[in-house]
Amino acid sequence: MDKISILACAMVASTLSFAQENPNMRVKRPVTTNKVYQLKKEVLTPEKLWELGRVSAEGLSADGKWLVYGVSKYTFGENKSEKNLYVIPVKGGEPVQFTQEEGGESVVQINKDGEIIYLFKGQLWSKPLGGGEAKQLTDIEGGLANVKLSPDGKQILFSRAVLIHPYHSKDKYSDLTKSDVYIYDDLDYRHWDTFNDGRFNHPFIATYDNGKVGEPLDILEGEPFYSPQAPFGGAEDFTWTPDGKAVLYVCKKRFGKKYASSTNTDIYRYDLASKVTTNITEGMNGYDTHPVYSPNGQQLAWLSMKTDGYEADKNDIIIFDKATTQRKNLTAHWDGTVNSYIWSKDGRKIYFTAPVRGAVQLFEVELPKNSARNTLSKITQISEGEFDIAGIVGEVDGGLIVTSTTMTRAAEVYRYDFKKKTLVAITKVNDDIFNHLAETKVEGRFTKASDGEELFSWVIYPPDFDPSKKYPTLLYCQGGPQSALTQTYSYRWNFQLMASQGYIVIMPNRRGMPGWGVKWNEDISKDWGGQPIRDYLSAIDDLAKEPYVDNERIGVVGASYGGYSVFMLAGVHEGRFKSFISHCGLFDMTSWYGTTEELFFANHDLGGPYWDKNNTKTYTDFNPITYIDKWNTPILIFQGGRDYRVPIGQGLAAFQAAQLKNIKSRLVYLPEENHWVLSGHNALVWQREFFGWLQETL
Template identity: 75%
Template sequence: MDKISALACALLFSSSLLAQHTPAKRVNRTLVTNKIYNVRNDVMTPEKLWELGRVNAEGLSFDGKHLIYGVSNYSFGENKSEKNLFIVPVEGGEAVPFTTEAGAESVVQVTKDGNVIYLYKGQLWLKSLSGGDAQQLTSVEEGLENVKISPDGKHILFSRAVLVKKYHSPDKYPDLAKSNVYIYDNLDYRHWDSFNDGRFNHPFVASYDNGKIGEPIDLLADQPFYSPQAPFGGAEDLAWTPDSKAVLYVSKKKFGKEYAVSTNTDIFRYELASKTTTNLTEGMVGYDTHPLYSPDGQKLAWLSMKTDGYEADKTDLIVFDRKSTQRVNLTAAWDGTVNSFIWSKDGRKLYFTAPTRGTVQLFELEVGQPKKAAGQVKQISEGQFDIGDIVGEVDGALVVSSTTLTRAVEIYLYDLKKKSLRAITKVNDAAFSKIAETKVEGRFTKASDGADLFSWVIYPPNFDPNKKYPTLLFCQGGPQSATTLGYSFRWNFQLMASQGYIVILPNRRGMPGWGVKWNQDISKDWGGQPIRDYLSAVDDLAKEPYVDKARIGAVGASYGGYSVFMLAAVHDGRFKSLISHCGLFDMTSWYGTTEELFFANYDLGGPYWDKANEKTYTDFNPIKHVDKWNTPILIFQGGKDFRVPIGQGLEAFQAAQLKNIKSRLVYLPEENHWVLSGHNAQVWQREFFGWLKETL
């Protein structure tokens, strides 16, 4: 562990994200209105949360002077979101709408002559940054996804789902078109929230002439492989070489059981002229993703994990130099893990984001001669905020997205000399200016093994230390996900605090940002030290006179839900109420029904029939400790959750009911591991807070 003083100094920075800004002029229905915020110092509610605009950066103009960004706004009446694009000067100014059509647009390319090519309803459209009418460029019957246009503008790279295996009965038996049966001979039969219907995402390349597309070539013709990766891969898995002579694509070229137990994705290069394919990451057996060429095209960088099957391994930055033909790990000696990166405009540096000590910050790495650059990582931002995506570099600054626990995503300009953030977008300023602040503080605790354990603590509006407050322990999922200063639209800590609760977010064992070992220590120890970390953190906070020790609850999802199930047996009266969302309850049945087996094999140690893993399926298995359950518990379960399948939540609820423990099941048949529908999310919030009011 690093010295406490380093973070203590960082916590002295007041978040520049919380400064008040003049709201952008409301020029379009997609911008948040001010009608529901007519009472100053109103508290955050589930309804207000979903009325915030959700901002994402789409790109910069070629000269770097304008930002194109998207705003998604949710309609309660229609129970769906509408996304439109906006343009705003990077140096400050009024935001203006760029698209207003119903549907979602995403930027593909901003050209030198000031035009934006964007994807809308599966087709490419072109419109000038200065306005005017949009021109539809393509009319492809099957539609286009994840589009990348070559630098010379003569070719197009895109993806499309292709039927490779006849798993679904109407495909296998065309005369039985009304049947609905799936037939499998191997694993990878379902993933995340859908069964494998035999269609695989494939990359295609074709000639391109101002919207006219030639005969596409399937780069994975007849092969049961994915690119982009399933289920969350996108355009970042595809790239052009700077000379437009080849394309890169990311794929895990494994099938069935081998696919389910491996994380070995590779980066492949396809030559347009010779139609040959080369594996650029041959011999690298973990995740290799996000290929990105330097501005001069002489170097290729990508993100890489070393260990096959370990999805939460340290992520390093690899650079391949074409001149020296060397492939070098630039962050091998650095005790951290990389989130995302971009090249500097001059190609001499890599800027990247990484979790560190309860936040996500900006870092830089001088590339130079690769061997000399190894390990020379420099943190360049510091403060009580998270940095999300790095959009680009403009005149001594970086355009980035950023959040705090009390502010949703906006886009900022980070001045590299002044080390300061300045807001570019101000979509939700009007809304937040009427919402009462919830104070956020960092806190250190001594863990049971003597280690320094950091937590974020969020306090209710108008917090009075002379009063007593009910308190919630939040248990993070992942289990290697970071608890930093991100802003969630469901597990929203500002919302929880606004209902009168103190919330504590421990950075327990398993979270990145505290060194590689701390991150790794949770694997094969799910029910051990991480659970003790939670108890240490909440016990320490409970010493404060303003914590009502008789009204403490524990909540969490996924591994956090598992943690709640484990804590239910070992909390010794600490908690009065528990809430678990899609938590793992029986590790034996979970191993037999989950889909990404590489995760289970690495983090649990392997299958339940191997006696070497006995501790996982006994000591660290919640179902084995139900005899000690005695606390009211609310259980959420998604019907389409194949990561933590439906039986987990149903088993836990049935056990609680049969033990006559006050319990409730909230079953969401159309939701997966998350809750994506706005109306369902409102039900989720009402049940969540209703349960706490009823039991805590």
């Protein structure tokens, strides 16, 4: 049997297997018809997606010649991921596996002598860059997290959870050890996916000598504040001063209702000798995060948002100059928002990433020679292309080491060459899989929005796309609502996977997304159901004019604000769509305001509480529940049981309404998942239900 015949049999078998696992699925997609035998490559499947290694850049050697990176591999049978570290020459070569122990290692620092210090099972370990025996450095009860070693290596900064308030009955009533009750007198009673048990992450400092850790000192002793930030802060919230005499930490020193209603994190300096704490961002009212000293230690940079309560505000780079004691906003005059940054090796500029026109690119900002002068800093975009720069690892001669993705390639580590303006792959963890996948072409497309503005969308096409045929099409609605829709690679909302099942997918950069100017980004606030929804309709109406779009098979999918958009469109689409899928969508804005945890977000984007008459439009015209009388289209609803951002009542209420209206509908309840889907087995159920529903309804 020839290779093409073998491939045809394998693909048919794969398709039948997928159909057997999804008994309601109709096998009728272009990639599973009688043209299958012509495909010389595989199509991406949910199972294949979970075979990909997830690459993380861990650090560079001091001489810039070696990269340490991590790869997480998922094991289906055990339903868990295993991460190991690898070492590879920056200029290219074969990787060497650095760790093999079961667990998950992450690099803390790479010393000048080539020693790699890493965290493994909550303890510090070390091992030479060139290989050898691993040495356990610490054995601390309870383990370590978010570790930063002092410049001289004689002290250690780390975090651990400390019981401050006995919210949990077992802590409040020691004789009732089998009880499971939470008692609250204020807000911040739950966050993201966890109820507050009265324990707060605090920064600790201790002496460190050949693995011996002295008695830790709690910098925030007795205070009900989080550092690192909850729920996603990490080691980037800590840093040592260059002389090792003080530490900086990020903290939102608010409690209760004030904590739930504010984004005012500040950067604090704790002096080890005097034990005095100073707020170095006093008067800066939004998020202040990610403090990093310049290579010579004379300047401090951090990221800053201006407005308290606005989590998606313009993110600027601020520097403080020790010599002049002046603070300067380097990016204030620039019409964009910063994702992440690093200092150049010579300290004369800062490299940063930012979304721009549907992708995340590299920029540089030159530091003024005299920061006290009121001069504008020169900002230059230094990369361009249909890819995202997901992060910057460090600078090497003639370039930067970065991580990068596209919609059809998962993250790998690359060298960006300044002169050639090209990305050269260093890691190639997933090449073998991607090289055997059928191409899914991605193109940009501009549409006139209803108000005359230019609206950009990404469009991805199925393998072997034939413009003379008609294809089912999906409108993808992004969450956030101020999240950029760029050349990212997702392991759930994977556009390559959707296209590989035979769908055209359009992904509009509607109002509210960064990358198109600050105003475009801000225009969604207090207008959730207005122009952004009209942008979605404009984009799909324009694409639907193409002869290859089957107008009888157009669906809408999305999560979070995207799920809200699905619910809104279900009531206003006027027959455009034949199927809807919403994951963790907001269905009733009134009940959502009463149960979500980060009230600063709701107060800024909705205008405030439902009892304030100034916000009537938000809770009526822009409330999906207002249009339930017009619902008449099949809808699938995913809902996580531990989603406290968009709590369970939203999905249940939407499903119940659809059922009582006798609309074909399905609820997929994931009791142990939060706003996302993290378990591999659950994710595969999610994918199978997702595509099975589309097969049934499109």
